[in-house]
Amino acid sequence: GHSSTYNRALRSQEAIRQQLLAQCTFKPQVKELPSFYGAKAGGGKGESGGAPFPARVARWQREQAEQARAQRQAQRARELADCTFAPNINQNSLLAAAMIQEARGLQDYSTAERLYLEGEKHLEGVRSRLGALKETMDDQERQHCTFRPDLSLTRSSSVGRATQSRYREGPGSVAEKSRENSRSLAAAEMARELTFHPRTKGPGRHMAAAHEYLSQNVFERLAAAAEPGPEEDEEGAPPEGEAGSAATAGGGAAGGPG
CATH class of the missing domain: 1.20.5 (Single alpha-helices involved in coiled-coils or other helix-helix interfaces)
Incomplete structure (x- = not known):
């Protein structure tokens, strides 16, 4: 009963396979495998005939590896043909090197x-x-550097405003003003060393006061204008000549109407 059921299943599968193949128009012509592949055309069982596919693949890989090794040896022999250096290497060393290369998987590398x-x-x-x-x-x-600054970027903007640079602000103290004046004097000193000298029109011949004013040294003139006169006293009283003139003028004015 079981064998008959199995045979009916095989026949039904074969019928389905024939129907599927009837719709396939491609009919490849497959060549028979050569005898040295180990599988004869008739599938006979000989010394090498009928070998399984994995065994044939393994043997083919071994043959390819042997051919590649022979080609490398021939190439090495051609390279060493013109080399006069021929060291006498111990055979044991060659065997040890080959074992090491095989252990590392480098036996197929040059x-x-x-x-x-x-x-x-x-x-x-x-x-x-x-x-x-x-x-x-x-x-x-x-471990040695224990300083850990707080570099958080989520802090309030007021802290950032408190630490902003003040280089744009004007001088707010006497010392800062003095430094500003020093810088101004340094800029003026540098300006005198410039090579550009523009042509300017001087005062006319009839301008005697202008000639006398320009004949004085500018630094001496400015320094004299800044210093107090020797005729002034500590309380800022006018000179004696000016006081006498004022008294005479006052007396004349007082006695005139009388």
């Missing part, structure tokens, strides 16, 4: 490729050590 990979690995180790050293130094710096 010498230049192995050196490049070793250099990259060394640089990666140096970078990791430098990163660890930097982290250690940063930790030590944080």
Whole structure:
């Protein structure tokens, strides 16, 4: 009963498969596998015939690896053909090097490729050590530097206004005014050293007072104007000549009408 049911299922599946294949117009011509692949056309069971697919793939990969190794050896032999340096290397050393390369997975790489990979690995180790050293130094710096300023940006704007720069404000004290005057004098001193000298029109010949005024040194004239006269006393009384003149004028005025 079970076998008959199974056969009916197979026949139904085969009928469905034939219906699906009837709609396919592509009919590829598949070549039979060669005998050295291990699978004969008839699928016979021989020494190598009828081998499973994974075994055939593994054997094909081994053959490809052997061919690649033979090509590398031939290339190395061609490169060393003109090389006069022929060191006598111990066979045990060659075997040990081959074992190390195989353990590291570098047996399929050339010498230049192995050196490049070793250099990259060394640089990666140096970078990791430098990163660890930097982290250690940063930790030590944080331990020694205990100052932690409050750099919050959410503080009120009044605090920011209280600490604004005052370079735009005018002088508000005597000392600041004195510094401003000193800067003005320094600017004037610098202006005298400039090479630009404009042509200006001087006073006329008939301007005697102007000539006498300009003949004096400007610094002496300004200094004399700022200092008090020697004829003035401590209380600011007028000179004696001016006082006598005023008294005479007053007496004349008083006796005139009488």
